[in-house]
Amino acid sequence: MITFLRLMLTGAYTNALRILAKDDRATSMSIRNSILTLSVQPTPTVLDEMCIGCGGCYNVCPTKAIEMVKLETPVEVVEGYMKEQVPRIDLLKCIYCLNCHDTCPIYSIFGEAAPIHARDVGMPRMTLQEVLKKPVKAPPETIAELSKLIPSSTISIITGGKKE
Amino acid sequence: MTEANNEKMIEKELSFGPVHPALIEPYRIRLFVNDEIVEDCEININMAYRGMEKLFDGLPVEKALLIAERVCGICSHVHAWNAVRVIECGLGIEVPPRADYIRVLVQEFQRITSHLIFFGHAFEVVGHETLAMRALLLREQFMDLMQYVGGNRVMPSVPIIGGIRPRADLTDSLKKTILERCDAFEAKYAQYVQRILDDPLVISRVNGIGLLTKEDAIKYHATGPTGRASGWRYDLRTEMKEYKPFDFNVIVLDGCDTKDRVVDRALEVLESLKIIHQVVKNLPDGPVVNRNWVAKEMPFTTAYLETYRGEVMHTYGLDHQGLVRNYQIRTPTITNLAAMEHACVGDHVTEAILTIASCDPCLTCCTRTEVVDSGKRRTMTDYEIVRKYGWRK
């Protein structure tokens, strides 16, 4: 009974503040604004800077949700290798199987976080140049598998002369 | 199900679901009542049947594991993790310790979100909207953390064979965020739990109803917090090597009623916080994934894991091409069902539904291979029954 009374009294105070002064309101106002202006952004799915544009994800996607878009100005990633395209995911077709993520050479060869993730790629942790300098960690089967999906020029850039 | 007692007179049947505010998930409760007192209860759990086990058959093992995560949206991490544990066991794949730590971390994150959604659900069923909303609000902290770690609030997709996705590796700033959020959460959470225990109106609703004695809990294979609230000390985490480095208590209460099932989960959240602190403080360095393995023939292997609601089992084999064969899952709720059906007997209808909710039913995972004994010594799937008899009798 005493605890109940204490609960009522303390509760009466905090809740009076809540009712009258909107005290500790938990509704997120930034979410409210973005919804009212219909500007909720989907989470980012591709890190353009870290992608090498090999098209592996495009080839492996079971529902053809990925489209490779041409870059306006191709970027020279390493000497002699130009990145001309990056993937874009159509989320309405995507089934979130993460095949794209798991096939991407950045992940499957170097074991780093891939620049594509249908849910949320997150923050880049390394630059592409740093990744490409790392030793290749994948077993030969994986590389053989991957070479069916991406152009041979790309494979040689990835593995060229950097075997452990 | 309790023993059929044909001398019992049953006045009428009430049925709820599959679309119903108290259930959310599709299943059907049939209550057999006298006046308002439940005499027997049957839970029909096949409404979310997706043919999961058939889907696995013949898939390359890495792809199959992504389906395993989709068994359930509350235990998503558990299923993904246990699915990879099967092949890691079977083929002897080493998992780097850092990966194990992070798997445990996500597991405990999800345990907290799962227990808090339980509070949300249970208090919604008690009729206390405010407490339900506060639980969901507290839960947001950990939903955010899951989003940071795995990239999604519900499906973090963290474990892969041999470790975890590098996407989910913990950076230093993330570690700091986790600790900060946990501390902020702990203070508010303790207040919240105290508030519940102090409230005589709420306690009067949950105290002493839905009795499930220890004997019954063991007899009906109640598992997880449902069993532990009935005094049955059984927590698979104490046996798992992944949990060896951590220090935590197994919460066992012996009230056997709805109140204890709530309190048990409330206390388990605090234990999970303890584990999270230890993970973040002692996280070993090193790689997060071991990629030196190839799928090859594997005999049937089984792995067990303590999920948020009890023990889950996954078992499958790989054929000579490395394709998954004969996947089977036994989830905690399926073994809790009989206990639920038993526990709500003898209570008022509204309380019976609360009792069922207090066992934390979530049935998406249970509804796969559906085999029913029609009483004539032969089994039929629902499909066959409906083809033969139509929708209703």
Place this chain on the structure above:
Amino acid sequence: MDATILFLAQLIVSSVIALAIATLYSLVLPGIERKIQARIQQRVGPPILMPGFWSVIKFMYKARTEPIAQMPRFYKFLIGFGVGVVSLLFLFNTPYWWFMLGWGSILGIAGMLKLEEVIYVFMGSQSQSIMSTSMPVPDTVRGSKWPNIRREFNEQHSAERSLKMMLIGSLPLYLALLVPFIVAQSVNIGSVVVTQNPAYSPFNSWLSFSLPTSPILFTVPGFIAAIVYFLGFVVMLNEKPFTILKAKIDMIEGGVLEYAANLRAGYYLMRNLLMFALSSIFVTLFLGIPFDPFMPAMFLMNMVLSLMLPIALSVLVAFSPIFTFRQIYPTAIGLSALGVLAMILALSI
């Protein structure tokens, strides 16, 4: 003769005005109620007009559908009947009806309240929504340990619960209603008001207003009765904690499940008006400030003061679980005892 006609004209005009004001005002109440709850729950909450006003308008514009009920025409009629009963309940509280013998009195009010309760029983026994037994899922075909048992619709079960609530749950409200009449030693609402507010007469000039000199609320029996009245009011509105007959988690909505479109608008109208009518009756009986449609100052005061009950209700709803009969019986008995106590005290004044 002329006086009678004049009186009847005044009665009709005042009723129309009073009903119009009350209906519009009552549509704001659920919004206020919901907003307060939302603030307690630490969120923004709905716009004030949304739950009452706009949803009623919206339902008016929805396509009309035939309810699934045993006797659809009777089921539909119940809504019109309910709105009528609640309107009369409210009108009996306005001054000109006090002079219609027997109606502007405790008997009229109690009678209407009882009718209102009966409506729920009828609704429950009529409605046959698909949300329970008739949902097309394969359950009975799979066999059961208890075959051939009567399968009840949720709403029928809800009707049984409303019967129980009629028998015991709403008793306190009637006991509390009696107290002001005992104090005034009359069955007429007019005398109750005049006892507390001697300066008031319905025939005063339309600009005048008078404050009560001795409100019953501030006496001991009055205060106890007011508490009992408030809880009775919660029972009458089927709000938490006494919402068992339409508890969302098992009955979904109870007997009103099948009302759609304009009928649902009517249902909300009925419910909101009932809330306002009961609050307004409270202010009239316990504070002596009647809702006199010809005296703006009086009816504004009545309207503002009658916010008390809905506000208290919304706080109560935010903090209480649903009671089952295990808790309702003792609560109702305790409240009835309090009501009787208040009556005894009132007799001894």
Place this chain on the structure above:
Amino acid sequence: MTLKSTSRKKAIHVMLCYTGGCNGCDIEVVNALLSPRYDLEQYGVMLTWNPREADVLIVSGVVSWQMLEPLKKIYSLIPEPKAVVAVGACACNGNVYKNLVGDIKVNEDVYAPVESVIPVDVKVPGCAPRPEEIIQGAVKGLPKLMGAP
């Protein structure tokens, strides 16, 4: 704007029908509805469990064959005008259950997408979509409701 379309914009009742995905979307919808952080009610949206009261039906998950009839029935009982929001990849395209199958090649146990069962007005992609995306989806269903006769 007429009174009709204003009232339809200002007060929306949504009903949730979860038809057999993984439960994840379902929980996120409940979050959007109940969690004070998202608070769907501030946009004039209220939760109901009665098809007779609903304007918007939120469907999450692939439609398992057992939920097929209930879903159709519930949809048919909602009085016009009504809108359907398909939440999650399951409801939009069948997700892994329909598209990533093994030996058997077709999963006959589920009907997907939801569009193949009842007409869908808004699709919210994601597995699981975040609550704010779900709310935005529900808001996008408005013009259809408002424009209806």
